[in-house]
Amino acid sequence: MAFELPKLQYDFNALEPHIDARTMEIHHGKHHQAYTTNLNNAIAGTELEGKTIEEILKNISNAPMVVRNNGGGFWNHNMFWEIMSPNGGAEPAGELLEAITRDFGTFAAFREKFTAAATTRFGSGWAWLCVHPGGKLEVCSTPNQDNPLMDVDSRGCGAAPILCLDVWEHAYYLNYQNRRPDYINAFYNVVNWAEVAKRYAKSK
Ligand code: MN
Numbered sequence: 001m002a003f004e005l006p007k008l009q010y011d012f013n014a015l016e017p018h019i020d021a022r023t024m025e026i027h028h029g030k031h032h033q034a035y036t037t038n039l040n041n042a043i044a045g046t047e048l049e050g051k052t053i054e055e056i057l058k059n060i061s062n063a064p065m066v067v068r069n070n071g072g073g074f075w076n077h078n079m080f081w082e083i084m085s086p087n088g089g090a091e092p093a094g095e096l097l098e099a100i101t102r103d104f105g106t107f108a109a110f111r112e113k114f115t116a117a118a119t120t121r122f123g124s125g126w127a128w129l130c131v132h133p134g135g136k137l138e139v140c141s142t143p144n145q146d147n148p149l150m151d152v153d154s155r156g157c158g159a160a161p162i163l164c165l166d167v168w169e170h171a172y173y174l175n176y177q178n179r180r181p182d183y184i185n186a187f188y189n190v191v192n193w194a195e196v197a198k199r200y201a202k203s204k
Pocket of ligand 1: 027031
């Protein structure tokens with residue numbers, strides 16, 4: 001069965017003013033759709049057809065670059081839409097906040113580290129918060145559409161991602177132009193910490 005573009009759980013304009021409706025519409029309907037279509041075309045009739053996207057990513061070093069780029073793009077954006085919400089922002093709570101405090105010192109210190117990872121990723125890529133087996137948190141970044149699930153050198157920390165931020169220019173250029181740091185700061189207003197906490201509990 002072919003991979004499908006997931007439906008957004010909120011309207012295109014729901015994340016305004018932090019992420020504008022036009023950016024969301026193009027990002028989801030054009031960019032994410034293209035990764036999905038290109039992934040399906042690339043694996044059609046190959047031994048990868050029928051595997052889960054996670055199975056494909058875990059063995060991506062054996063796959064053609066077109067599968068790596070579009071398979072990463074498909075998975076990364078699936079997660080990105082889910083870890084944002086119009087009701088997001090503020091700070092995490094419960095055991096996730098405890099883990100952040102334990103591993104980074106304070107929530108502010110975590111935010112500084114994640115911001116630095118997103119800001120200093122040269123060119124296109126992603127920033128990640130990941131959890132190692134046992135619960136230890138780590139911030140990393142990856143180039144292009146690579147991600148920590150992949151069996152490649154550029155997979156960042158290689159742990160299980162629970163939060164991600166797209167820093168490709170297509171994610172912010174219409175509204176923020178070259179001001180990537182402003183986009184990154186705005187992102188914290190829409191982070192769905194309840195969803196991130198759920199992923200933490202499942203992956204730790
Ligand atoms: Mn994107």
